[in-house]
Amino acid sequence: MAVKELKIRPYARLLTMLGEQLIKNEQIALAELIKNSYDADASWVKISFIDFGIEDNLNKMVIRPESKIVIEDNGHGMTPEIIEKSWMNPATPNKRVESGEEKRTEEKGRVIQGEKGIGRFAVLKLGRKIIITTRPKSSENEYVINYDLSAYDDDFLSVDGVEKELFIDDITIDAKSQEASVIVEREVKVNHKIYNLQNNQGTRIEISNLKGEWSKTKLENVSEETQKLESIFDKIFDKDIETSFEIGFELNGERFLHSDNTIEKLANLLEYNTVFKITHGKYNEKEQSFIYSINGVNKKISLNEPILSGLRVYRDYFLKEKDLFGNAVSKLSTCGDFEFNFFIFDFNANKETKYYLDRKEKELIKKHRIYLYRDKIRVAPYGDPNDDWIGTEKLRAIRRAGDFLSNDQVVGFVDISKKNNPKLKDKTNREGLIEEGTATQDFIALLQTFLSYIRLHPYAQYLLNQKQKKEQEINRLKVVENKFSELEKSISDNPIAMSVYQDIVNSYKIEKKFYERRLELTEDLAGVGLSVETASHDIMLMLSKGVSAIDDLIKDLEGELLDDEEVSNELLKIKGVFSFVNTQMKDIQLLFKSSKQRRRSIRVFDVLEKVIKIYQRSLKRENIELIVDKVGSPIVAKCTDAILLQLFINLFDNAIYWLSTVHILDKKINIKLDGNTNQVVFSDNGPGINSEDEPYIFEAFYSGKEEGRGLGLYIARQLLQRIDYSINTAELKSEKILSGANFVINFTKLENND
Template identity: 25%
Template sequence: MGNVNKPHFDVHPSVVYQLGESLISDAVQALIELVKNCYDADATYAKITINTGDNQKVPGAIYRAHNGQIVVEDDGFGMDEETIKSGWLLISNRSKLALKQSKETTPGGRTPLGDKGLGRLGVQRLGENLDVFTKTKDGPTYHLAFSWLDFATAPSLKDVDIHFERTSHLNKPGTKVVISNLHEIETWRGQQSLKKLEQELSRMISPYKQIRDFMVYVEVDGKSLELIEITDRVRDLASIRYTLKFDGKEFTVFGRARLDFFRPDRPSDAEEFALLAESDDGQRFFEFLKSYKLGQSYNLVRSSSKKWFVEFGYKRRFEDLDKLEPNPKNPKELANPGPFYGEIDSFDLGATSYRQQSVFDTLNEYRRHIKQLSEIRVYRDGFEIRVGRDWLKLGAQWTSARSYYGLKPDNTLGFIALTARDNMDLEETTDREGFKDTPYYRNFYALLQDFRKFTEKAQELFRRAWSDFKKKRNEEIARLDSRKDVEDISRTIKKGLAEAASHHRSLETFRARLEVSFQKSKTVMNKLSVATQVTPALKSQVEEAFASLEPLIKDAKEVIPRIEGYLHELGTLKGMGQVLEDRVDSLRQQVDDMYETVALGLTAEALSHEVFNIADALAKRAKSAQTRLRNKGISDRTVLAFIEYVHSAVMTLRKQISFLSPSLRYVREKRNDIVLEDFLMELEAFYRDRLQKNNISIRIITKNRSLMIRMNRGKMSQIIDNFVLNSEYWLKEDLKHERIKAGEIIFEIDSPFIRIWDNGRGIDPSVEQTLFEPFISMKGRGQGRGLGLFIVKQLLDSEGCHIGVVPERNKSKRLYKFQMDLRGAINE
């Protein structure tokens, strides 16, 4: 008896009312939640009818259409009495979530989209009154009705007035939801509001047929809304297309590009493109593209489809991505977002591309349509998850110089398709405004950032390849040896132009003689024209005139071919001038690319001196403080221990700076004799403390103890430092994910070689061909500039030494061992 009055928690009905207002961000999203319920009921369609007048009434409804009405009906499996009581009327019943977690599906084979049991409360966002008619295949029709206003005034949930009865107003399986006395009726009124509604629904319900097996029809005040569909005719206008597929283990990106994609924007350049590339359907250009190492690493092939010019792509194992987060339920595993699929198209909005299509009547219409649809959206079973217009940061990467050729937000559209079944761990926020920030979502985002990084590199390669191809063709036309440098070309042009003065003098002498002979001939011709007979004297004059012409004709036969040859040579020099301009442009680009690196080096050098001064001052202050404490007889262990710690930290900092400084100044310093075994052991001692904290060690194998080279110590330090830092980074990743128990970096001295490797996974296959190119890195964004091995190669080349990768693979079937050939620096 005492338990009846035992204190207990209860919920006031107003809380339900407030939940309904706060759960859903806006009226359109609330409408979509109702459509999702239709989908979860295995319906083939959802029909939405909106009336903003006061005279509409659905047969059987107890609430009139005061201040507008929304009707959502479907042909799903409906609800029986038990489902109504345990589902609709039991707030936050999560039966759909239980179905998903058990990997079960609806009778129609769908995995429910809802999982929180709160979506029905979002109906409160739309209007005050609710009538629900529902019928199962073999069961009766039920009518449920209530007013949300009652939740604000009833003393308890059981006091909320619920109308529930059997009815005959629905004679086929399905559900009809009627909402009246609308809250935000202006959302559904007026041409501008309807256009916005049309656009919002077109975004939120997938416009891509291939990821939608469910139709939605909308009518507002008797007018049907035309939801936008992205048809194949429009998509086929794309200049480049990507297909993404993640099967849970491997991430595959497949790209296709049209020949139009490579066409320059300027009309004069476009004409040259037509002559050099389009004249043979791009065959010579494709062969040039294949010669690029980066193109080989992207598996570049000629497309078998007439629509596309080239195909390319890459594959990466999920575990090979950098900085992935562990599964919170099992830290030994990665937080896997589950399989997904995507297609992304990029369009050229220029006038030339417009002229080559027949879908749009005007250039403005073409541009407006693509920009209206532009966005990479995420859909779960055909329904959008709002993630923000440029959630992949395409705009941010486009603003950087090296990413100018990447995807642009205003002319790129596409989708990422998720399913409730495969991507259950990618949870949406309660208000449906994006994903919860979890390890699963962050790893999902990392996959897509890897894709974005790939598009930057691939499209930059393609755009620059055309420029390089054009330069090569100019060199061929100029018959110029590609091995000649700018100075050689300049000397050739200078020499050719210097001959112009000599040819000018020859022509001037010939012209003067020709003028004299012409005047003599003119005089004789005048006399002949008036003479009645040819006298001996006149005949002699004619013969003299002809005699003066004879040597001129002979000289002309020599001078004219010589001038023709020189003019032809000038034509060649004109081609050389173009080549010289191209070479200067290339040098300017290289200078621009390296400027940031040089600036970084100067900053680091200045910083090293500043840090050294700070460390020196800190050491003096610590020593002064320690002296004062001793003089005053203070023996506080904590304070003294702290001062000792400061001493130790300063010594370590000084050691680091002393190591860094010569690396920055090696250009200005002299070469030293370096015994490699002693040098490597010294560096091993330097790295030891830091590496041991991460369970990493360095092992030195010496097959030749006397190997000595002559090189600047700072330069050699920088070379070794690049290898150690690179190995350290990837070994820490392997240790983090428990792929290895301890990390080890090995240096093997075997005259004239040093071989370097570690016990990590090895070199990612996607960069095998381009390891020593600049800006090549598989590290996460902000973790590396991709210049380490490029700088190592440049430093070794400057000493007549070389570096390569040993063609030997580890247990992961990857290349892993580097070899430095130091013959150019051996001190003999």
């Protein structure tokens, strides 16, 4: 059989199909053409809407037969060779030089942004008739390219109403050379600036037979978005910076300016109303670490530190793979170094604080998210109000919202470059990054990890500080008592009013006692819930094994596969399973209210042994060595079993969790019961307590764990304090046993509290 050589020959309608897919709307089309001007080293680009009718309260722009859109600049223009080999040939590979480095413009050193090819589809999105006039630098001539596609239907299936099989190479474009008459030296006004020099070069694109619909509102939105093409943060933080690329709009010969001063307003909010300014941030891929400044304090934090590697958002992505022994293998990122700045607001701040935001300020902040810039040029749509490219809102929806900052309260930017981040590539349609390989996913997971850390540590600490300040202020002012006192003085001469007043005061005291008791009960129930949740894991596991063993035994009996002795052995195994469950349930029963109400003298070690049994499997699974040292006579506490059970369950739970986040061979928990001092020291050789977290670890709802409730240590301390015992972190070197977290529980009653 003869081999026939075939060639790919696309139909002309591919132009329409690609145009619809690549260029989603008019804003992207204009942005693409503006990028072409930027790549041409233009100082300015002006977009003029000419001969439009205005209706409907001066908002609707009516497209007339003579209406046109003109995009002109003073860039380096196109030579005949560039027109033929680049402009006329989509997807020309001109973005990189042979070394693989990014290609830069000759005059201004800008990194090339546009790709020859997309511009063709951009003009087709706007209209059917295009005249391009271009004049290269130092040329006496200008070159005119005439796209007149008005004879074709929208799908290129007919010409002048007659159906015809049309291929792309059937579409002919007229091009001619002429003495410069359009692009000549002239005065050009763009926004508030006048340009007199270097206007005898550049490109002018005139688009008529227009498509789509336009209004002043739409034009205002397009104008606003194109102003974000370059980083708005450069304008905010370097207010004296002179832009080297001015973008201007005109409507029917009049300058069309986006009239508000949002950038100035946003700059003031970033300067004066942020809870945290995270600046000069950089992710160093070689070191696998974040370096940044938070409110002026320089920080460095490594991905190997448990405060990051212990976060679920990190574990779920970077620690998914296991080695032959079942140990997590850390995945290394491949996205490259990047820089970042984040500004964190508190949308719930009180009016009395400097962080307070009114309604209009909140609305302004919500218009700006976290932008992504490549070589200082924006990657759209990242940063748009409704765009969740980092996935924060998705995580808040499927996990616990309090573990992540809301998109509403974070404004900022991430800087990448073609040089440092070659694997982070733009989609062909300019709508974000390609998910090719794992680089983009690595990049997003790193940002999620860092922002989750900010929420769970610095921001959580800020919230606790605000809460404590408010409580201290209320206590300092004795608000309720003072109000009662003022009221009593004002009505002291009125017996009837005083009688009513006394009734109110008595009712207040009764209600106060009621709510104090309810708080105690709530804390008790929360403690029970946390402890039962922990203990129930092994109980459910053993129950499952017991049920499975019974099923197997039934099948063996039905098949008459076992003799009497073998049946007896199987029943003994099943009895062992349910004996374990029975013992565990008896221990859990000690947590409930009926047991809690009976205080008695309890040997602390006896309760500790019960908790050790609960955690035997977890200790074995994580290869943790448990050491229990007893010094002197046994420690006896006057309390309930429930208090000690909750105390040790929480300490074990925390220690095992944090030890699971470190990669060391000799993981240890050491518990020292010292009868001479009446103290228990509970220590591990995990990562220890972060110095920034330490002041907050006994506060309600503060947790270093991503999904921790922040109640365990808080409830343990509350329960101990009720009976005049205490728990604290070890402060003296002599109290510390291992290198990680060290807690000291003192079972000596505090004086004057009996």
